[in-house]
Amino acid sequence: MAETHKSKALAVDLGGSHATCAVVAGASVIASETLHINGAMKLFDVLPRIANELRRLTHLTEVGFSECVGIAFGFPGIVNTQNGRVLSTNQKFVDATELDLPGWARESFNLKLRIENDARLALLGEQFAGAAKNFTDIVMITLGTGIGGAAMIEGRLVRGKHFQAGCLGGHLPVQLNGRKCNCGNIGCVEAEASTWALPQICREQKGFNESSLAQVSIIDFATLSEHAAEGDAVANAVWQHCLNVWAAGAVAMIHAYDPEVLVIGGGVMKNAARVLPFIQTHIKAHAWTMWGDVAVRAAHLGNHAALIGALPLLRENVAGEKV
């Protein structure tokens, strides 16, 4: 059986505080387990736990390694998909750039390994079996701790010369003289409206000391939304600011990549009823799409999107692959 026709795969979705391990069959996650880990740890020290978990899950589901196309890794940073190396880690798993993950997968499981940026892998998943099914030109944005982005044009992931294209959607500047971002830029979508930036944004809002938010120990979007709904003026102003930022970022992504569909995911979308209609209306009014309207949809697959992206990633004909 040709490798690319196998319909099972192993998948690992690595985040700042978790590694979700899974066995996937087609578009289904048939078994998964989330390991809680500390992103400050060395990835080298986490790999044995991941290997054990993958062995346990395959045993449980009676899937043989040889039935799998390979292992797909989703990584929260910039990666070289051609040679399986991590290029930049953004302060998580700082040893990852030194690791030979394809070598580890060969030795541990006799399987090929592909690695992809987590947002790109989630886009692949949403295209394979979620909100972007049957589309070839797709932009995905994830609104959460950071702001993720990914783009596909004519059925091919936009990766770019240094594997940065598309996935810096959260770092498009939308505000002149705006807030300084962790990335070094000014007024990025992420600096203006992400969970990490939110407490500072609130504290800088005029009237904060009189706001009900001043009593909250950790301000996140769930809290913000509650206080806004209760009529707190500061919470409402910040919430509106964030909606404006996300909407401007969405238009920027549409103007940059010319998609048919925009998929919005991430933790903020737990409150999709307050987020999605605003962005949809803004795009309809302000995006320059002479051909018609971009479909704007909530992500369908939630935390499973990157896992379900495993099979399409492993089946892709990656130009210039050197593994």
Added chain:
Amino acid sequence: MAETHKSKALAVDLGGSHATCAVVAGASVIASETLHINGAMKLFDVLPRIANELRRLTHLTEVGFSECVGIAFGFPGIVNTQNGRVLSTNQKFVDATELDLPGWARESFNLKLRIENDARLALLGEQFAGAAKNFTDIVMITLGTGIGGAAMIEGRLVRGKHFQAGCLGGHLPVQLNGRKCNCGNIGCVEAEASTWALPQICREQKGFNESSLAQVSIIDFATLSEHAAEGDAVANAVWQHCLNVWAAGAVAMIHAYDPEVLVIGGGVMKNAARVLPFIQTHIKAHAWTMWGDVAVRAAHLGNHAALIGALPLLRENVAGEKV
């Protein structure tokens, strides 16, 4: 001789107020003539003048039509390069969407015709023989009456599903609650810092009535720069605003397309000594390019860039071409 190995071509660069006709050989424009026309005219009525001019230039240079790969048209709007149709004209040559330009070229010259957005064609020219030579991952920005953009990834022009990708670089939003753009969006680079927007931007600047600019009948960037150099506070403030806008737009293009080189052209670059170093410094400080520094260069080919893009456009293997 295979078509793609011929080294001569006819080229037409169509603008709002001109149609430059040329015969090119390799990377040289061996003869050209600029017809002054009114963009409010029907393109149908201009085509006979273009045909006559191309006949005159080929006669003059003793180039036979059969020696040419074809005719390349640069158009200031959105075009479908696969079938040679104009999709959107942005108020210039409004009948262009109805014309069968490939048919016209076949009947008039027995040559194939390809059409491309003018900024994309200029990028091809700069890559073939200008500031982007030997690069495969390129972003081009033109600063002038409008703000043009184009992008190339891995040696292929970024066109997108509806042929809008890359060429809306001037319509990336960089200012929340910014100025309304002609395109319908808010705070676009073009609305915040282009020649068409400049008079309004100046008039809205605090202190305008006391500024030396208040005496000027038509404010363009040359005037603005002069008055700024003479110490006019309003001119300096607007000039600085425009520099900030262009720099933010440049970072947005870099984050979106991950290029090795950024080429900046357009009329504003007559004042390159005041523009280029600012943008270079801003990018070095603020663009997130973990792999190294993006080269930032002035366009080399000036008004000839799109003409020199004719041969590479005609030689390209355009996926899905239906002419």
